């Protein structure tokens with residue numbers, strides 16, 4: 001049986017919108033945190049869902065925040081100033097890893113890692129690729145939270161992963177292996193199969209594996225390559241989130257992906273030249289784009 005809870009969805013992107021609609025379909029109470037109060041319509045599968053929009057969390061809620069990596073710190077600073085946040089549960093979902101996560105997040109915050117693919121066209125959300133998701137905490141909390149079943153019913157399949165770090169590092173690796181190359185070649189994910197050499201991918205994967213081991217997470221570079229190849233196949237016609245951001249001249253998540261790998265490797269005492277090169281290439285393409293389109 002579904003328990004009715006108060007949810008507040010943060011992030012107007014595709015995944016947040018998708019989750020809002022699916023929670024509402026389960027008769028959960030859902031508000032959207034937006035810059036303006038009032039209401040907000042989301043179209044999904046020929047149906048329009050209307051949500052109350054709030055600027056601040058109004059009452060103790062389960063906050064589901066599917067945001068960009070660079071939005072996490074400002075969002076948490078904003079929440080810290082709201083008394084009701086301290087009585088709320090926070091589920092975060094974002095690409096990449098922040099160097100100061102341990103200081104930013106509360107021990108009882110949750111991570112949702114997903115392979116669902118979705119995109120927005122205006123106020124319509126399209127669930128482009130069926131995937132799966134994992135829920136867990138950075139601190140390896142062993143008990144499933146009581147909202148797990150509601151989230152699972154809303155957007156299945158959802159797996160319980162007491163220590164979510166392994167999944168997050170795997171996702172980091174997939175994003176590092178795919179996203180920057182789609183910007184460099186300005187291509188859909190599927191085209192990478194012909195454009196990126198095995199050697200290039202192996203170098204990137206090996207650097208990530210070495211860093212993950214330093215952080216106590218075991219990865220295998222061959223498995224990472226296989227997973228990336230599979231994602232490239234499954235999402236062949238998709239534009240990666242970084243390519244979409246690049247084409248729309250929005251900030252890129254590169255500092256939290258390959259940039260994170262390069263910086264964290266340096267901090268650990270060695271270099272990660274393949275990831276560093278990708279980061280520099282993407283940064284320079286992005287600044288050229290912003291200059292040439294002015």
Ligand code: KPL
Nearest residue numbers: 178235238239240241242
């Ligand atoms: O997560 C993705 C993204 O675009 O950010 C991948 C897995 C690369 C799918 O496009």
